[in-house]
Each structure stands twice: as C-alpha cells, then as structure tokens.
Amino acid sequence: MKIKYILLIVLPLMITSCCGTISTAKKEYKISKSTVLKSDWNSNPKEWFLKKDTLTGTGGPMHWAVIASKKKLPANYEITFKVNMTKESLFEIMLNINKENYIRTYLYQIDQNIVIGKGVYNKNSDEYGKRGGPTLFKKPMKLENNKWYxxxxxxxxxQLFFSVDNKTFLECSLEKSNLSQQGQLGFLTNGEAKIIDLTIKNIE
Known part of the structure; x- marks a missing residue:
C-alpha cells in the first residue's frame, strides 16, 4: 500500500483546549510513529504495537488487549479505518471512554453481528462483569478471520452512526440510550487484530 494513503495515525496529538481534546489545525489526525504511540496512548507494548503502517493488537479469550488514547475525543467526530481479525472472534472500538464506562461498537464473529452496546472496562481485572457489557443494537453481517473490513x-x-464495508449500518441516540457522551478512544481484541488507514476527524 502506498505510504501517502496510509500513514497510520499522524499524531503528535496537539492539545488545543484546556480539556485536552484530540485535534489539530487541520481537524484531522493519524499515527505514524511508534514513539508517539507510546507517549499519547495507554497500552501494554507487548499487546499493541505499531510496525510500518500497521497497528497490531494481541490478546486472548481470558485477557482482552486494550489500547486507549490519553486525550479526549471532540464532541463531534468521524473515525475511519480498515481492520483484519486474524485470530479469535472479537474486535471492538471503544468510544467515549469515561473512567470505566464507554460505548461498545464492535464486530463479533460468534454471533455474526455488528453491535452497539454499553461497555465497562476495568484495566486491573479480567473478571466476568468487569469487562464488556449489554448489547443495545445489532445487525447481522458475515464476518471472517483474515479478511479486511x-x-x-x-x-x-x-447521534452515533456505525457502518462496516458501507453496507451494514447501525444508528442510535446517545441520550436516549444513556450512553457516554464524552471521553477517549480505544481498541480492544480477544485475539489478534490489525488496523490500517486510521483517520480521525473533528467535525464542526
């Protein structure tokens, strides 16, 4: 893939307000350097690492691998990327992480659905009930390992809009569903997942 189309996340994340919102002068950012990944994201380097243009996470069914930004997402934003679940069944985009609460938007191979749910994550525990959470909305979609989505x-x-391959869509109101309205971005996997072409835009 051509580097000019990929640059997986350009950060240095610039702090443009006192609340530490992720933003840049161009209202868009990506990641391109491992040093930036280490300084601006919370993760175990054995579980999440950046190599060339690919961000890779490696977890397991009993220990989910999580990476989370240290900066808040804007109030309005758009996130796009490609993901390949090379092992196991779950890949999750953690939205608006606020303490232990967040919005679950994920691809789940066991049920063959994309899902929006209410999540909880305790970084110090893998106990049942201290990670994951209830499903609020789901839509069937054929999902496989070793395929890019x-x-x-x-x-x-x-209002939250979630789509995969521009053909399977979910939508919900954050207020009506009592979902977190502010917080950080994160990614989670119970196996191995690869991410490329990640871009986050601040929508005004």
Missing part, C-alpha cells in the same frame, strides 16, 4: 463511525449532535 472498512469501518466508519460518526458521532454528530449526540
């Missing part, structure tokens, strides 16, 4: 997420005026 294009994911697009948009939060605009407290």
């Amino acid at each position: 294009t994911v697009k997420i948009k939060v605009l005026n407290r």
Whole structure:
C-alpha cells in the first residue's frame, strides 16, 4: 500500500483546549510513529504495537488487549479505518471512554453481528462483569478471520452512526440510550487484530 494513503495515525496529538481534546489545525489526525504511540496512548507494548503502517493488537479469550488514547475525543467526530481479525472472534472500538464506562461498537464473529452496546472496562481485572457489557443494537453481517473490513463511525449532535464495508449500518441516540457522551478512544481484541488507514476527524 502506498505510504501517502496510509500513514497510520499522524499524531503528535496537539492539545488545543484546556480539556485536552484530540485535534489539530487541520481537524484531522493519524499515527505514524511508534514513539508517539507510546507517549499519547495507554497500552501494554507487548499487546499493541505499531510496525510500518500497521497497528497490531494481541490478546486472548481470558485477557482482552486494550489500547486507549490519553486525550479526549471532540464532541463531534468521524473515525475511519480498515481492520483484519486474524485470530479469535472479537474486535471492538471503544468510544467515549469515561473512567470505566464507554460505548461498545464492535464486530463479533460468534454471533455474526455488528453491535452497539454499553461497555465497562476495568484495566486491573479480567473478571466476568468487569469487562464488556449489554448489547443495545445489532445487525447481522458475515464476518471472517483474515479478511479486511472498512469501518466508519460518526458521532454528530449526540447521534452515533456505525457502518462496516458501507453496507451494514447501525444508528442510535446517545441520550436516549444513556450512553457516554464524552471521553477517549480505544481498541480492544480477544485475539489478534490489525488496523490500517486510521483517520480521525473533528467535525464542526
């Protein structure tokens, strides 16, 4: 893949407000350097690492691998990327992480669904009930290992839009569903997942 189309996440994340919101002058960022990944994201380097243009996470059924940004997402944003679940069944985009609570948007091979749910994650425990959470909305989609999927997420005026391959869609109101409205971005896997072409835009 051509580098000019890939640059997986350009950060240095610039702090443009006192609350530490992720943003740049161009209202868009990506990641391109491992040093930036280490300084601006919380993760175990044995579980999440950046090599060339690919961000790879490696977890297991009993220990989910999580990486989370240290900066808050804007109120309105759009996230796009490609993901390949090379092992196991779950890949999750953690939205608006606020303490232990977040919005679950994920691809789940066991049920063959894409899902929006209410999540909880305790980084110090793998106990049942201290990670994951209930499903609120789901839609059937054929999901396989070793296949690339294009994911697009948009939060605009407290409305969440989630699509995979631009053909399977879910939508919900953050307020009506009592979902977190502010916080950080994260990724989670119970196996191995690879991410490329990650871009996050601040929508005004």
